[in-house]
Amino acid sequence: MTSAEPDLEVDVVVIGAGGCGLVAALAAHEAGAEVAVVEKLPRLAGNTMLSSGSIPAAGTRFQAAAGIADDPARFAADLRRTAGPHEAEALVDRLADISAPMVEWLADTIGLPIELIGAYRHVGHSVNRLHAVPSRRGADLMQGLWQAAEERGVPVALATPAIELVVEDGAVRGARVRTQGSAESLIAAKAVILACNGFGHDRELLARFAPDIAGAEYFGALGSDGEAVRWGEALGARLANMGAYQAHSAIAQPHGELVTWTVVEKGGVIVDETGRRFADETLGYSAFAAPALARGGRLFAIYDSRIREATAAGQPDFGVLVAHGGAPDFADATALATACRLPPDVLGETLALTAGAAQGDRPDVLGRKAWGMGPLQAPFVATRIAPALFHTQGGLLVDEEARVLRTDGGVVPGLYAGGGAAAGISGQAGGAGYASGNGLLAALGLGFIAGRAAARLTRTA
Ligand SMILES: Cc1cc2nc3c(=O)[nH]c(=O)nc-3n(C[C@H](O)[C@H](O)[C@H](O)COP(=O)(O)OP(=O)(O)OC[C@H]3O[C@@H](n4cnc5c(N)ncnc54)[C@H](O)[C@@H]3O)c2cc1C
Numbered sequence: 001m002t003s004a005e006p007d008l009e010v011d012v013v014v015i016g017a018g019g020c021g022l023v024a025a026l027a028a029h030e031a032g033a034e035v036a037v038v039e040k041l042p043r044l045a046g047n048t049m050l051s052s053g054s055i056p057a058a059g060t061r062f063q064a065a066a067g068i069a070d071d072p073a074r075f076a077a078d079l080r081r082t083a084g085p086h087e088a089e090a091l092v093d094r095l096a097d098i099s100a101p102m103v104e105w106l107a108d109t110i111g112l113p114i115e116l117i118g119a120y121r122h123v124g125h126s127v128n129r130l131h132a133v134p135s136r137r138g139a140d141l142m143q144g145l146w147q148a149a150e151e152r153g154v155p156v157a158l159a160t161p162a163i164e165l166v167v168e169d170g171a172v173r174g175a176r177v178r179t180q181g182s183a184e185s186l187i188a189a190k191a192v193i194l195a196c197n198g199f200g201h202d203r204e205l206l207a208r209f210a211p212d213i214a215g216a217e218y219f220g221a222l223g224s225d226g227e228a229v230r231w232g233e234a235l236g237a238r239l240a241n242m243g244a245y246q247a248h249s250a251i252a253q254p255h256g257e258l259v260t261w262t263v264v265e266k267g268g269v270i271v272d273e274t275g276r277r278f279a280d281e282t283l284g285y286s287a288f289a290a291p292a293l294a295r296g297g298r299l300f301a302i303y304d305s306r307i308r309e310a311t312a313a314g315q316p317d318f319g320v321l322v323a324h325g326g327a328p329d330f331a332d333a334t335a336l337a338t339a340c341r342l343p344p345d346v347l348g349e350t351l352a353l354t355a356g357a358a359q360g361d362r363p364d365v366l367g368r369k370a371w372g373m374g375p376l377q378a379p380f381v382a383t384r385i386a387p388a389l390f391h392t393q394g395g396l397l398v399d400e401e402a403r404v405l406r407t408d409g410g411v412v413p414g415l416y417a418g419g420g421a422a423a424g425i426s427g428q429a430g431g432a433g434y435a436s437g438n439g440l441l442a443a444l445g446l447g448f449i450a451g452r453a454a455a456r457l458t459r460t461a
Pocket residue numbers: 015016017018019020021038039040041044045046047048049050051052053054055160161162163195196197198219220221222223224225227246390391418419420421436437438439440441443
């Protein structure tokens with residue numbers, strides 16, 4: 001990790017062209033820095049592209065226009081209630097504080113057509129505060145960021161993986177990258193922003209840090225190979241919240257599409273291949289994944305045609321799954337059981353018990369209290385599902401300026417991190433601490449902070 005004559009010299013080099021990297025680059029450019037972005041993959045294909053692009057923010061003008069009273073303190077309290085204690089506490093308030101200015105900057109400065117999502121609130125939020133572009137697709141969010149980078153002349157080099165950080169006297173001074181084929185280039189910079197996401201695609205790091213989910217299918221992007229963790233460890237950086245992750249319990253089989261947890265929130269249940277429920281579904285889509293993985297075998301989301309129609313009306317991606325035949329309905333529980341090869345008597349008993357709990361006749365045996373649209377009614381709908389890992393939430397601990405911290409409490413000079421490369425705010429371990437939108441909040445929020453902070457550093461360096 002030593003320097004030689006650089007092939008390129010910039011103020012700030014950003015590693016990774018996902019949501020974090022592009023926001024960091026745009027923010028640093030706006031603050032006057034000369035920036036270059038390097039991306040490992042030959043096209044934009046990180047987790048932000050795969051996401052549904054929901055960004056939580058508190059106290060925005062979009063909320064005010066919808067008559068929603070919200071503020072950073074309420075948001076931070078929601079985040080803490082969901083996550084419980086963890087090692088990145090200081091970031092909770094910082095990200096809650098920055099969330100509204102960041103989302104309004106995306107709308108007003110970057111020009112994204114941001115809207116407040118009114119159709120659903122989702123896990124961990126006491127008011128509607130998820131914002132997104134109208135299509136609710138991360139790909140369109142990324143398209144807008146990419147276009148903004150192009151318009152401003154911020155270079156993004158695709159198919160250019162960073163393979164090593166350049167370090168001089170303990171300070172990070174650039175990155176070595178691989179260009180065409182096996183050629184290598186050295187980019188010298190006053191600051192480096194790690195925006196290369198987490199380690200969801202690296203089985204070894206997963207087994208080491210998040211063994212409870214290591215056996216699940218990985219549903220995220222291929223570029224998440226854990227370089228930030230490896231480079232950070234070599235530099236004495238502090239790793240934090242390493243066992244935390246976002247999972248999802250319901251990937252439709254064999255379609256491979258996400259089944260929105262809204263169908264569960266509206267009253268649906270999850271049964272195993274014996275026709276029985278096995279955990280309180282209101283744990284949330286991420287937390288439910290570990291019990292679902294442990295249960296194994298064939299799993300089904302069971303809901304009804306009212307829920308299906310109401311959900312499809314507000315969530316186009318789910319509408320696509322319905323159109324592809326992923327949410328068929330059945331006249332009664334016996335027909336559903338026969339089609340899904342479930343024991344009809346057991347399934348019938350499960351649905352009867354569930355209906356009793358939903359209409360308040362008796363407490364639910366698994367402790368569920370919220371039943372959305374009430375007891376399920378025929379015709380019933382079934383979707384076969386499997387749990388999957390979306391992304392890891394552990395990473396390099398950063399301070400409130402997104403500077404990477406060392407195990408001794410000092411900072412690694414010149415090094416910033418955000419998004420999946422940094423320690424998240426979703427609890428210390430497991431999938432239960434993840435509030436909807438924590439991924440993009442850490443990606444775009446820390447990118448916004450890191451870009452500005454790195455630009456400031458370059459003015460003083
Ligand atoms: C299906 C799905 C749905 C989701 N929905 C939501 C949602 O609605 N809201 C939400 O908040 N979160 C959501 N998430 C999580 C969210 O997408 C991520 O937390 C967030 O996008 C991470 O952003 P990032 O910029 O850190 O990573 P990415 O967007 O993955 O970008 C990292 C980039 O770095 C590149 N890279 C990696 N290593 C190198 C290297 N050595 N050199 C150069 N480039 C490198 C990668 O190829 C990648 O392009 C979802 C995740 C999935 C998988």
